[in-house]
Amino acid sequence: MLxxxxxxxxxxxxxxxxxxxxTFSMTxxxxxxxxxxxxxxxxxxxxELLAExxxxxxxxxxxxxxxxxxxxxxxxxxxxxxYINRGQEVSDVIxxxxxxxxxxxxxxxxxxVVLAVPIxxxxxxRQGRWEDKASSAGxxxxxxxxxxxxxxxxxxxxxxxxxxxxxxxxxxxxxKGLWENLKTAILPATALASTQMAIFSRLIRSDMIxxxxxxxxxxxxxxxxxDRFILAxxxxxxxxxxxxxxxxxxxxxxxxxxxxxxxLFAIPGMGFRLINAIFQRDIQVxxxxxVFVAVVxxxxxxxxxxxxxxxxPRIRRS
Amino acid sequence: xxxxxxxxxxxQATGAAAELLVGADADTVIEEEVDTRGRIxxxxxDMPWLVKLSAIWLVLVVFGAIYAxxxxxxxxxxxxxxxxxxxxxxxxxxxxEFGTGEPxxxxxxxxxxxxxxxxxxTFARVVHxxxxxxxxxxIAATFGVVVGGFLGSLVGFVRxxxxxxxxSMIDVILAFPALIxxxxxxxxxxxxxxxxxxxxxxFLSIPAYTRVARANSLAISNREFVAAARAIGTKPRTILxxxxxxxxxxxxxxxxxxxxxxxxxxxGSLSFLGLSVQLPQSTWxxxxxxxxxxxxxxxxxxxxxxxxxxxxxxxxNQVGDxxxxxxxxxxxxL
Numbered sequence: 001m002l003x004x005x006x007x008x009x010x011x012x013x014x015x016x017x018x019x020x021x022x023t024f025s026m027t028x029x030x031x032x033x034x035x036x037x038x039x040x041x042x043x044x045x046x047x048e049l050l051a052e053x054x055x056x057x058x059x060x061x062x063x064x065x066x067x068x069x070x071x072x073x074x075x076x077x078x079x080x081x082x083y084i085n086r087g088q089e090v091s092d093v094i095x096x097x098x099x100x101x102x103x104x105x106x107x108x109x110x111x112x113v114v115l116a117v118p119i120x121x122x123x124x125x126r127q128g129r130w131e132d133k134a135s136s137a138g139x140x141x142x143x144x145x146x147x148x149x150x151x152x153x154x155x156x157x158x159x160x161x162x163x164x165x166x167x168x169x170x171x172x173x174x175x176k177g178l179w180e181n182l183k184t185a186i187l188p189a190t191a192l193a194s195t196q197m198a199i200f201s202r203l204i205r206s207d208m209i210x211x212x213x214x215x216x217x218x219x220x221x222x223x224x225x226x227d228r229f230i231l232a233x234x235x236x237x238x239x240x241x242x243x244x245x246x247x248x249x250x251x252x253x254x255x256x257x258x259x260x261x262x263x264l265f266a267i268p269g270m271g272f273r274l275i276n277a278i279f280q281r282d283i284q285v286x287x288x289x290x291v292f293v294a295v296v297x298x299x300x301x302x303x304x305x306x307x308x309x310x311x312x313p314r315i316r317r318s
Numbered sequence: 319x320x321x322x323x324x325x326x327x328x329x330q331a332t333g334a335a336a337e338l339l340v341g342a343d344a345d346t347v348i349e350e351e352v353d354t355r356g357r358i359x360x361x362x363x364d365m366p367w368l369v370k371l372s373a374i375w376l377v378l379v380v381f382g383a384i385y386a387x388x389x390x391x392x393x394x395x396x397x398x399x400x401x402x403x404x405x406x407x408x409x410x411x412x413x414x415e416f417g418t419g420e421p422x423x424x425x426x427x428x429x430x431x432x433x434x435x436x437x438x439x440t441f442a443r444v445v446h447x448x449x450x451x452x453x454x455x456x457i458a459a460t461f462g463v464v465v466g467g468f469l470g471s472l473v474g475f476v477r478x479x480x481x482x483x484x485x486s487m488i489d490v491i492l493a494f495p496a497l498i499x500x501x502x503x504x505x506x507x508x509x510x511x512x513x514x515x516x517x518x519x520x521f522l523s524i525p526a527y528t529r530v531a532r533a534n535s536l537a538i539s540n541r542e543f544v545a546a547a548r549a550i551g552t553k554p555r556t557i558l559x560x561x562x563x564x565x566x567x568x569x570x571x572x573x574x575x576x577x578x579x580x581x582x583x584x585x586g587s588l589s590f591l592g593l594s595v596q597l598p599q600s601t602w603x604x605x606x607x608x609x610x611x612x613x614x615x616x617x618x619x620x621x622x623x624x625x626x627x628x629x630x631x632x633x634x635n636q637v638g639d640x641x642x643x644x645x646x647x648x649x650x651x652l
Contacts, residue, residue, distance in 0.1 A: 015489075015490065015493050018490045018493075019490070019493055019494065022490070022494075023502065026502050026503060026506060027502065027506075029506045030505065030506055140632065140635065140636075141628075141632065143635065144579070144628055144631040144632035144635055145628050145631075146583045146586055146587060146627065146628070146631070148586075148587060148590050148606070149606065149624045149627070149628065152606065152610050152613065152620055152624070153620075153624075155610075155613065156613055156617050156620070160613055160614055160617075251495075252494075252495035252496060252498075253495070253496070253497075255495045255497075255498065256495050256496060256497025256498055256587075257497075259497060259498070259501065259591070260497075260587050260590065260591065263590075263591055264590075264610075274498075274501065275501075275591055275593075278501060278504075278505040278593065279592075281505075286502060286505060290494075290498055290499075290501075290502045293495060293498050294493065294494050294495065294498065294499075297493070297494070297495050298493050301493075
């Protein structure tokens, strides 16, 4: 068991190393000289000043040297300073925005699971009947509507037509309290959850159809347990394992989704900041956020893998 | 799935399966000499009506995209489809008259789907938007099937060190959340043309196809006919191209339909963020993004491009799922 964890951790470190290298080389390809961007007109007129700033930013060193310096800093939690917004530390930017994005992602997963479990159970329990057909059709549609479209129509319904919830912006719990925070969070989280909900409920349905054919379900039925009890206690349990896995696998798509949804709802999370950085060509911020998100994603995937290995001994052998 | 369908007789089932899947044996070779019309009916005859509708919609989209492109590049906008960039309330240089259009109009005989915020014809813009989605999806599928399909078939067949090296490279690309990597790559380019966007999305499509192809290639390489080919001394390269790849291909093409749906959503998201093909070229994503600003005035301008995008994605999923079920194919990479 320890050996397995050891190998996974080693692979994790290797992947993180490659991921940082790829991100660094990609962002190094961005057009434009950051020193010129910082100095503006002065830099073009004053070559000495330009050279000085370039030296300060390590831009005069070769690529691998620069990567080494950057990685060294990154390991101590220093992702550099924004070239465009001087004095803004990238790690501060991320620390400021992670809670927002994390809250959105967690809420989306919770909403998706809460909706998916009953829909999936219904589909499996009434397999082939109209309830199953209707919910499957709904799931198919939810799977095909991109989340930004879902988001726009949620805004149209709940803010424009009904006027219940704000169409954009974000209230932090620390400033306005939990209730105001949830009012701004519920629409974006629901938009983000819609696709995930469809994927989860499809999985639960097919998983449960298989489980319901098992002998122990037959035994439970023979004991005279109610259908409701069997569904909730016996049939749902094996599905929870695959649900955990698919949440992990889909976490990357969810992180991508937050970029779009945060832009749509003007939410000050990491994704919205990334888009702004791309438009401003703010290399350090693009680099920092991309690396951060990729590392989080890789770590979560490894954890899910390990979790799975611990829970299901059959996987350990293969 | 289909085997359980009582409407389907045994002959149909075997014939159809042979069309789409693995393991064409001697019987089907003889059967293939029968008339083509019969074969087409066997494969498409029991298509559910929903799948048929989906296929019709996809044909319409492809036709519309090509028509819009021909209109501009060959006929200079002379075909009966309005100019997607013309502001119908402004001065028209071609006719020397001021237009009579209004911004954000509802549907009318002149403008079937109304006009957008600067009085451009929405129907023309939706039809032109199909071109971008079509090209991106096609190039991504080509990259995926050709490069990913070849790599996957190769490593599944030869195994060993080649497999380890190529698959770990693939795993590294898959270690990034897809959209984040795409955004980082797209931001490198100063000019985001259709070519750039298609190539970047095409490149990023390769890993998933490689996984699907590898999984199938692994299964096929263990089949009897591959062992037989080896036994009679066929060269490995010939086995790869004559036995393995032709059998991986049907699965991969079915997967390509579903993957194309995903690619169209990705391009739509990119357009929506303003990071895909640049204006004035209309895409469904950038139309949605522009129209959402006026959502308090008129929601219909968001509805049309959204409907086009969603219907296309839904149709590709329907047709792709049907092909996959038809071949009883399991895409092991998902």
